[in-house]
Amino acid sequence: MKIRTRIVLFSIAVTTAALAVTATLLILFVQKTTVDAIRTTAIADTKNFAVFFMRTKAEERETSKLLGRTYGLYRFRMLAMHEEFTLHNGEEYLYNAFGFAPESVLKTEENGMETEYEPKCHFLEYGGARYAIVIDRARLDGHSYTLSLVRDVTETFARMRRIQWYCAGLTAAVALLAAAVVWIVARNMLRPIESLRRSAADIASGNYRNRIAVRGRDELAALANDFNTMADAVEQHTEALRERNERQQMFINDLSHELKTPVTSILLNSETLLKRRVSEEEQMNALARIYDQGTWLERLSQKLMTLVMLQGEIDRMPYAVSDLIEAVEATVRAGIEEQGMRLLTESDDSVLEMDFDLLRSAVVNLVENARKASEPGQTIRLFAKKQTIVVRDEGKGIPASELDRIMEPFYMVDRSRSRKKGGSGLGLALVREIVEAHRGRMWIESTVGAGTTVTLYFEK
Amino acid sequence: MKNRILIVEDDRDIRESLALNLDLSGYAYVALEDGAEVVRYLENDHRFDLALLDVMLPGLDGFSLMEEMKRYEIAVIYLTAKTDVKSRVYGLREGAEDYIVKPFEMLELLVRIEKILERTGRSRKTLEYRDLTVDTVMHAVWRGGEILHLQPLEYELLVKFIRFKNCTLSRERLLSEVWGYSYFGSTRTVDTHVSRIRRDLNLNIVTVPKCGYRLED
Known part of the structure; x- marks a missing residue:
C-alpha cells in the first residue's frame, strides 16, 4: 500500500473516530438536557395542576358519592390545560382523553396514600406516539383522586433523532473533507520522496553520474544528501573498475601488438630460409634475426611472468x-x-x-x-x-x-x-x-x- | 625495367627481410623507417609503383602518409599489427589497395603485390628469364628470335614461375593460381605439367622437398 493511501486512510479513521465520539457525547448531552427539561416541566405542571385542583374549596364536607364524583369532574374541567390530564377517583376514570390508562400501563405500585409521595416522570410508547407521564395524588372534599399527566413528546424525540442523523452526516462529511485535505497535504509532503525515489531509480539503472537535487533542510534533504554520498562512492567504484578494465584491455591490445612484431620477423625470416635460395651470408643474417627475436620474446615472457606474479x-x-x-x-x-x-x-x-x-x-x-x-x-x-x-x-x-x-x-x-x-x-x-x-x-x-x-x- | 617498391617499416628485422625478399623477386626497393623521413624522401624521388606501409610509425603514422601516396599515385599496401576492424576499414576507405595484418606470409604478400601491380596496369609487360622473353600482353614466348608454342596452362605456369623467380611455390598454390580455385584436380597434375615445361623449355626448376618447386636463375 502506498504511504499516501495509508496516511489518508489513517487520518480518515482518526478524524471519524474523534468526530463520532464528540458527536455522540454532544447528542447524549442534548438528549439528557431535553429529557430532563421535559421531566422537570411535566412534574412541575402536574404539581401545579394538583394544587390548583385542590385549592377549590368545598362547601359541603360529606357529599354523596355521586355528587362528589360530579363535583370533582366539574372542578377538574374548570381548570386550564385539563386536556393533558386524566382524573381517576380510585374506581374509574372520570376523565381520560387518551386511548389507554396511564396507571395500568405504568403498573404503578403506588397504593395507599403515603404522605411523602413524590411524583415521577415516566416515558412510554403507545400507538406509535411517545408520551411523558406523571402521576400525582390529590384530595378533594374527602375524596382522593389520581391525576395523571399524559403529555405527547413524540415531536421532541423525533427532533432528537433528527439531530442524531444530522450529526452522523456532519461527521461523515467533515471526515471526508478532512481526508481530502490530508490527501492533498500528503501529496505535497510526499512529492520530494517521490522525486527522491525517481532519482534513486535513475541512478540505480546505471546513470551513476546523476545526483539528486537537495532542497530545504529537512529529513528528506538529509536523506537525499546521504544518497548522493552513496552515489559518489558507487560512481567512484565503477569508474575505478572501468579504468582497471580499460587498462587491462589496453595492456592486452598492446601485448598482442608487441608480440606480433617479433613473430612476424621470425616467420618472415624462416620462410625466406625455407623457400628462397639465398646466399650463405643472407642465411646467417636471417638466422641471427630469428635468434634475436626469439631471445627478445623470451625476455618479454620473463617480464610478463613477473608482472603476473606481482598481482599476487x-x-x-x-x-x-x-x-x-x-x-x-x-x-x-x-x-x-x-x-x-x-x-x-x-x-x-x-x-x-x-x-x-x-x-x-x-x-x-x-x-x-x-x-x-x-x-x-x-x-x-x-x-x-x-x-x-x-x-x-x-x-x-x-x-x-x-x-x-x-x-x-x-x-x-x-x-x-x-x-x-x-x-x-x-x-x-x-x-x-x-x-x-x-x-x-x-x-x-x-x-x-x-x-x-x-x-x-x-x-x- | 624493375617495379620500384617503397618499404616503410620501423622494425629493422622486418624491414630487412622485406627488402631481401623483394630483391630476390626482382623488384627494386627503397626502405625507410620513419614517417616524416618518407615525406622528405618523396620530394626528390617519387617514382614508386607501390608502397608497403606500416601503420604505427615514428614521425608520421602510415594513415597520415596516404595523402602523399595519392599525390604521387603510389599504390598502398598497409602492413600492420593493428587487427581491429575499424583500422582496417579506415585504411581501405582512405584508398589503400590492401591491408595485411602481421604476421603474414611473404609469398602471400608477393602474390598480392603482383595482383595489385597487374590491376593498376603497372606490372612488367615483358618478363625475362635467361634467353626466354615473355610478352604478357600478346601472351607470346620467344627464345631468341624464335616464337615458342605453349599450351595455355603451360604458359600460365611459366609466367608464374618467372614472376616468382627464386621463390618456392607449393603445389597447392600453383594449382589455385594457375588452374583456378574451382579446379579440384590432384597435385599430381601439377607435377606432370611442371616436369613437362622443365624438360621442353629447359628451365632450372628445382624440386624443394616438402615445399614445392622453385625456378632458380
Whole structure:
C-alpha cells in the first residue's frame, strides 16, 4: 500500500473516530438536557395542576358519592390545560382523553396514600406516539383522586433523532473533507520522496553520474544528501573498475601488438630460409634475426611472468638498504663506466621490508634507464636514505607531455630507438608494479636537457 | 625495367627481410623507417609503383602518409599489427589497395603485390628469364628470335614461375593460381605439367622437398 493511501486512510479513521465520539457525547448531552427539561416541566405542571385542583374549596364536607364524583369532574374541567390530564377517583376514570390508562400501563405500585409521595416522570410508547407521564395524588372534599399527566413528546424525540442523523452526516462529511485535505497535504509532503525515489531509480539503472537535487533542510534533504554520498562512492567504484578494465584491455591490445612484431620477423625470416635460395651470408643474417627475436620474446615472457606474479602477494623480509644498493652497483657499474659515465652511490643503515631480487631488478632497471639517457662524462647518482631510494641522471630528460604515460606498459618515448636497444617498453611499468607491490610509491621529475630524477618512497 | 617498391617499416628485422625478399623477386626497393623521413624522401624521388606501409610509425603514422601516396599515385599496401576492424576499414576507405595484418606470409604478400601491380596496369609487360622473353600482353614466348608454342596452362605456369623467380611455390598454390580455385584436380597434375615445361623449355626448376618447386636463375 502506498504511504499516501495509508496516511489518508489513517487520518480518515482518526478524524471519524474523534468526530463520532464528540458527536455522540454532544447528542447524549442534548438528549439528557431535553429529557430532563421535559421531566422537570411535566412534574412541575402536574404539581401545579394538583394544587390548583385542590385549592377549590368545598362547601359541603360529606357529599354523596355521586355528587362528589360530579363535583370533582366539574372542578377538574374548570381548570386550564385539563386536556393533558386524566382524573381517576380510585374506581374509574372520570376523565381520560387518551386511548389507554396511564396507571395500568405504568403498573404503578403506588397504593395507599403515603404522605411523602413524590411524583415521577415516566416515558412510554403507545400507538406509535411517545408520551411523558406523571402521576400525582390529590384530595378533594374527602375524596382522593389520581391525576395523571399524559403529555405527547413524540415531536421532541423525533427532533432528537433528527439531530442524531444530522450529526452522523456532519461527521461523515467533515471526515471526508478532512481526508481530502490530508490527501492533498500528503501529496505535497510526499512529492520530494517521490522525486527522491525517481532519482534513486535513475541512478540505480546505471546513470551513476546523476545526483539528486537537495532542497530545504529537512529529513528528506538529509536523506537525499546521504544518497548522493552513496552515489559518489558507487560512481567512484565503477569508474575505478572501468579504468582497471580499460587498462587491462589496453595492456592486452598492446601485448598482442608487441608480440606480433617479433613473430612476424621470425616467420618472415624462416620462410625466406625455407623457400628462397639465398646466399650463405643472407642465411646467417636471417638466422641471427630469428635468434634475436626469439631471445627478445623470451625476455618479454620473463617480464610478463613477473608482472603476473606481482598481482599476487610477495614475500617481504627485512634487508639493509645498503646491501640492496651494493647489489645494484655490482650489476650496473661496469656498463656505466664502460660508456665513460660516473656512478655515485650513497646509503644509510636503514632497513626495508622487501623482496630483495624484485626490488633489485627494479632499481637496476631505473639505473639502466638513466644510463641510456646519459652521455659520456655525465654522472648517475643512486642514493637510499630513510624510506626513499632516488636515481638521478643528468641526461636528456623526458618531455612533460610524455611524463604521464611513461609508466604505462609498452610505452616508449622513442619507439624505434628503444627497440634497437632491446627495450620492451615494459620496464617502467614493471618497476611501478614492483614498487606498488612493496606498498611504495614512485614518481618521476624531469627537465628536458637537464636530467631525470626517479624517487621511490616506501611506507614504514 | 624493375617495379620500384617503397618499404616503410620501423622494425629493422622486418624491414630487412622485406627488402631481401623483394630483391630476390626482382623488384627494386627503397626502405625507410620513419614517417616524416618518407615525406622528405618523396620530394626528390617519387617514382614508386607501390608502397608497403606500416601503420604505427615514428614521425608520421602510415594513415597520415596516404595523402602523399595519392599525390604521387603510389599504390598502398598497409602492413600492420593493428587487427581491429575499424583500422582496417579506415585504411581501405582512405584508398589503400590492401591491408595485411602481421604476421603474414611473404609469398602471400608477393602474390598480392603482383595482383595489385597487374590491376593498376603497372606490372612488367615483358618478363625475362635467361634467353626466354615473355610478352604478357600478346601472351607470346620467344627464345631468341624464335616464337615458342605453349599450351595455355603451360604458359600460365611459366609466367608464374618467372614472376616468382627464386621463390618456392607449393603445389597447392600453383594449382589455385594457375588452374583456378574451382579446379579440384590432384597435385599430381601439377607435377606432370611442371616436369613437362622443365624438360621442353629447359628451365632450372628445382624440386624443394616438402615445399614445392622453385625456378632458380
